Amino acid sequence: MPSRTIYDVEHTTGGHVTRRALLGTAVSGLLVSGCSSMSSGPAAPKPVDPQVVLLRSLIAAKEQMIELYQRGTLSENVPASALAPFQERHAAHLAAFRKLLPADAAATPSAAGTPSPAPTSAVSVKKLRDAERKAAAGRPAQMAQASPALSQLLASVGACEAVHVMALGGLRG
């Protein structure tokens, strides 16, 4: 009698998440919305896509998080190498968010990723942990406004941030 393992996959359902499909769906959706708004004529003010607004805020927040980690590396109590993996994961989140932004929206000042000034003051691990906790706690509300694909991405990013809270608890400083 055939039996199945506890976690056999239903390959044919197409229901599982793939990053390519996830991001591709979101990008195409945003591109379509961008194209349709282009045909509305130059005189009419183009309404800003709420997803673009959300993405810009997500990008800005991630940039702030990365900057916070850069300041964390100035702390004498924590070696920079210990924080580097955290920064790298946040950079990956930032790249994923930016990838979802339509090309025309990416050119706007708020989303251009202007380089931040060199960090000058150190922050503690506790502050980094608080920032991670706050970021993770905010994901459900952001997901309520997000496209399905962006919502999935935010759920994953929030899970990473929640793990960061735990992982930072193992550091001192």
Next chain:
Amino acid sequence: MADPLAKALAAEHAAVYAYGVIGAKTTGKLRARATTSFDAHRARRDQLRALINQRGVEPAEPAPTYRLPFEVTTSSDAVRLAVVVEQRLVTAYLELAADADAAVRRVAALAAQESATRAYGWQPAVTAFPGMPGQTASPAQPDGAGEETDDTTGDTTDEATDGTGDTSATTETIDPTPIASEPVAAQ
């Protein structure tokens, strides 16, 4: 085929079953952690049942038994199984995170965070995108939250965090991106 809500419930049913096994193969702090996790998954299971009921659908009952992805004979095996269970729940909840209902998305977000942190508690390793396929976990920080697993052999690090588990004890392939849990076929 089952929608993401039903899939998440199936995954929670499987998790409840798996934690029964994990609890039986562990002692001390690990067993306490297994018990806490067991209770947490029962609560999520009941929450998902309620959400499914609200949609006018009868939620699926658990299967009488499940076939584990690998043989669990030691506490190290049990830890590895716990990591696999939690990682796959994160994937199930990511799928649910696309639901049209914001309240369901919230449940999915919180449950994904809980499972991801629970997986870290069992085995401290971090990925940038938990629950998404193709993720390679970074090793834990030197003295991270997984110290309670030190009564395991520690040999689970590479195997359990790649999302595939050890399939040598089964005759079927475990896909690295599974979502659904399937019971043993009716006897």
